[in-house]
Amino acid sequence: MGHLSKLNVPGERGRFTSGSLWARCGVLAGLISLAGPLAHAQAPARYPIQGQPHWEWLMPTPTGHTFWDAHLFTDSSLIAVGSHGTAVRTRDNGRHWQVLPLPPTISHDLTSVAFADSLNGWIAGHSTPTLLTHFRAGPGQVLRTTNGGRTWAVQSIGESRTTLNPRLAVVSATEAYVAYDYMPLTPPRYVIPPPQTRLRHTTNGGRTWTNVAWPDLPFVSYGVPLRAMQFFSSTTGRLVGGDELAFSSYCRHTPAGVQTWQDIKPDPGLKVYNGHFTDSLHGWVVGRAPSGQPTCYRTADGGLTWQPVSTLPTTSNEFYDVVFADSLHGLIREANFSYWHLTADGGQTWTINHNLGAPIRYTSRVKLGPGGTGRGWWLSGFGALLRTADYGATWAPTYTMPAPLYTLGRVAFPEPTRGWAFSAGRGNNSTLRSTDRGRTWQQQDLPNLSTAVNWTQVGSLTDAAFPDRDTAWVVGTEMSAFPAGTGFVLGTTDGGQIWTRATLPAPPLRANHIGTWTGHRAAVAGADGALHLTRDGGRTWARATTGTTRPLYRPVWADSATLYVATDTALVLRSTDAGRTWQQLTTPFTFSEYGPQMTFTSALVGYYPEGSTIYRTADGGQTWNSTLLLAQSSYDFNGQRNAGLSTSSFRNARHGWAVGTNDIFETADAGQTWTKLAYVGGYGSTSAGYSPGTLVDRYNAFNSGSGITRYSEKFIQTDTSAAQPQAHCLGDTLTVAFDTLGFFSSAEQDFRVELSNKMGRFRPHETTILPLVGPATASPLRCVLPATLPPGTRYRLRVIRADSSVLGGDNERDLTLWPRPAAVAVLPADSARVCEGDSVQLTAPTGFAAYRWADGDTARTRWVKTAGTYAVQAAFGSTSSGACFGPLSAPVTVRLTPRPAAPVLTTSQMGTVLLTATPALPPPAVYAWTGPTGIVPNATGPTLLLTSAAQNGTYTATLTQRGCVSAPSAQATVLIVGLGEAATADGGLTLSPNPATHAVRVASAGAPLTGVALHELTGRLVARYPADGAALEVLLGRVPAGVYWLEARTRDGRTWRRRLLVAR
Secondary structure, three states, X not given: OHHHOOOOOOOOOOOOOXXXXXXXXXXXXXXXXXXXXXXXXXXXXXXXXXXXXXXXXEEXXXXXXXXXXXXXXXXXXXXXXXXXXXXXEEOOOOOOOEEOOOOOOOOOOEEEEEEOXXXXXXXEEOOOOOOOOOOOOOOOEEEEEOOOOOOOXXXXXXXXXXXXXXXXXXXXXXXXXXXXXXXXXXXXXXXXXXXXXXXXXXXXXXXXXXXXXXXXXXXXXXXXXXXXXXXXXXXXXXXXXOOOOOOOOOEEEOOOOOOOOEEOOOOXXXXXXXXXXXXXXXXXXXXXXXXXXXXXXXXXXXXXXXXXXXXXXXXXXXXEEEEEOOOOOEEEEEOOOOOEEEEOOOOOOOEEEOOOOOOOOOEEEEEEOOOOOOOEEEEEOOOOEEEEOOOOOOXXXXXXXXXXXXXEEEEEEEEOOEEEEEEOOOOOOEEEEEOOOOOOOXXXXXXXXXXXXXXXXXOOOXXXXXXXXXXXXXXXXXXXXXXXXXXXXXXEOOOOOOOEEOOXXXXXXXXXEEEEEOXXXXXXXXXXXXXXXXXXOOOOOEEOOOOOOOOOEEEEEOOOOOEEEEOOOOEEEEEOOOOOOOEEEEOOOOOOOOOOOOEEOOOOOEEEEEEOEEEEEOOOOOOOEEEEOHHHOOXXXXXXXXXXXXXXXXXXXXXXXXXXXXXXXXXXXXXXXXXXXXXXXXXXXXXXXXXXXXEEEOOEEEEEXXXXXXXXXXXXXXXXXXXXXXXXXXXXXXXXXXXXXXXXXXXHOOEEEEEOOOOOOOOOOOOEEXXXXXXXXXXXXXXXXXXXXXXXXXXXXXXXXXXXXXXXEEOOOOEEEEOOOOOOOOEOOOEEEEEOOOOEEEEOOOOOOEEEEXXXXXXXXXXXXXXXXXXXXXXXXXXXXXXXXXXXXXXXEEEEEOOOOOOEEEEEEEOEEEEEEEOOOOOOOEEEEEEOOEEOOOOOOOEEEEOOHHHOEEEEEEEEEOOEEOXXXXXXXXXXXXXXXXXXXXXXXXXXXXXXXXXXXEEXXXXXXXXXXXXXXXXXXXXXXXXXXXXXXXXXXXXXXXXXXXXXXXXXXXXXXXXXXXXX
8 A cells, every 4th residue: 555655663753843752642752732842751662563564562561462482581581472473572570671673574473582692592483374275384484683682683494384383492602403393285285284393403503404303203293292392402402292182292302412312201101291301300291191190200310210299289180381490499380271389399299379360361381580589480372471589479460451351342542542442351341541542541440430230240241332532331231130131331421430321211131232423322232123222422212113123233323313233144224314213134244243343434335344355335235245355365273364354444435444353454445445454363353243443544543352552654743731821712823733753745744723522522523623824734833713613611622634644642631712702891981081189980891700901900990090091801711721802992081180279268357257269260160168067058159258256267168170179278267256237226237138249238227328338448449329218229240259348328427337248
């Protein structure tokens, strides 16, 4: 395939990126942030799969392949080899591992490893088949290193046909032996005969390997497998062959060189199964005595004489293996892998160890190190490596595994960095969740999280579905009575913190499988044609009328309305109205509970992979066409071509993978053609009943089986740094930094920013591609948040390729998006006038998180005493994490009015007292007078006439002009002794009113008036008024305000004086 033609050096970055970064999510470099430089982190360890570019192990690490052999350098350092080209090394007792850099052509099982010293050693294993009738039908090969495993050279052992299970024994840096099972397959039928054991020898570092002659004995010629081979010098060695069946078994050594062999079997009737020597003299063999009882013999003279170990407990199991660390400490393993027999005194006494302390499915080899420390290693299947420090009494795993690997079921990554898996097995019903691209996993033990299920009646979960990063469904059956049972559905929407059991309608069903469409619609298929549906995320369930009583399996949603359900026959059910009505269709294949499953990319187009065939429908299951991939398929354990296809995964209508136990095939043209992507024999699904994996995008996928593996050719990681802003305003422009892993050509450097839905989930049809501002070819990108987006607090964003062929990791932090408020109105709305020295209150409306005035003030209500223009912005959001401010309000203009000067008071006194304020201004100027009793009522002019001693005291006045009040005047003190305005007994003169404004009435109590004169206090005449009568009305309209003397004459010749106050 075109996109696989360029191999990627691990850790290579795209050339355009901003820095070499390694994200938390595994191999990916690249933390990205919305702003600022990217942070650097130490690269996590990677465990690439030998011979498969872009594949690596995620769980367990360093591998999930079976280990077949190991060489111990020291108590803490070893190299272990296994299936599918596995070769790993540790130097610190298993805390850290390194995958050895073998030649890329090495991808078959490695069965043996041995070193002469710390630098020189060999690895032996199978090779690429030359006769295509057996998956291991190759001539075999060895690899040699002279630098401690940094580099390796491939060497041929000289065979041209099938060699199986090669074993090594190294004598020196240049001398070694390799033994193997030889099967002389010949065309045309390629009948597989019993293997013959052969031995080859090199003395020149492996440049040539010469055949060692064997005698014609059953050990060599009749299929008895070689169990152990040890050489202690160039001329002395031990071979142990055996079979628990009917073949004879022998032990031999060569005291005079490899051309001479001697039978040293302890008992002619003993069927030897395995043996081990700690040196050329001390050894043990295990097997079956003529009586049928498992037995063990020991020797201290190189096998010349043997003594039976009679103290072993009686057991019905075969003794499978025996290994000793020295002449005292050793162990015997029973064939069912469950029990160990341990000795610390050379076999005189034995104890049985039942508690192995680790979930082991089967065992390959046990290695005990010399030196008296008790350290050793247990090599097993599924990548299990355990270590002991007490000669095998206790064992501890060197890996962290949430659940036994052989119970691992479906794995799914709804988003590139967040995935789920589930473990199904009695005592291991749990889900696993990863948030870092599968680098680490958190186990969620369902019996501890949900008491709504009677777990004592549950053998194992039967299926699971993971529609998004936080939503998961698991199904199973409480088997209170067989074959009936009560099916259950557990669901979570918070990443597994809380699990809730669904209420399913009666009658109960036996739940087989579940299928979902996003997190809202789900279907649970069960026995007797039962199918339960939810259309509201599991809040309510209804039983569908399917029209059949057949068992139902593997419901598949093609879209929100189209649903397909398999039966146990060639019948498939199809609904186009979300399960309300059904149509029965016949297929060219037969479904089963643990068989392959269908995948649909639309309502009409679907796929069904089975074996080496992929079926495709383009009419909704009415008809199916098949593509046979037999010629491209790998060989299975039966010597037949079989890809073992069972599931398929599509990222869009055209691009998808078909995944099996042996091979993975890819299509880029909607299934018209298929190309073999990888040989996955040895790490495919352990059960065809579960989906092995999921295709995230064109260049990233995950596979499950004997562990979880990841394919990653190209990846994009958005900034995850804590420095990125957490809140944004709709309509803002963001800067999004990112980094890449893998090679991106110039044509592929076209990127976009994708925004999740409000819940932070990147569900199909629920995301938004943000408009870019500027180039789309390099980090960082600038994009705009549309103002029409709904606000929310859990948004995420990620950088992707423009064609969605690479869906990047998101920013890993929730973002809050706030709308921008409209401009608010400030009260007072337009302008305000304020007296100099006073304040005016400006008020913004309530209902906002923050306020920001143009001059920097942040209060909603404020008092202003300075002239100027004032405007405010209101914001949604949070002042701590970020507020989103709207535009400025309409401005409010504040104007200052000067205050008038404090008036100056003058006093005029002539019996009465006249207070005058200067300046004396006409209305609208207003004066306010304050006396000893407070505010003087009705006194608003510039003068105040006081006529009574009761008014004595201190007085002040203020002037109000254009709404502004002056400061109070200085105090004026008034003291009135008596004015005497009243008429005397002999006839007097009265003025009314006094003070007067416009006129005053002058009245005589005695003789009639003859004339009236008005004088200023200085004596200057102001006016004269003729009179002839008892009273006279004197008009004062033209007389200025003030205090005057009024003088009146009467006919009796008398003159009278009174003081007159003219007030305005």
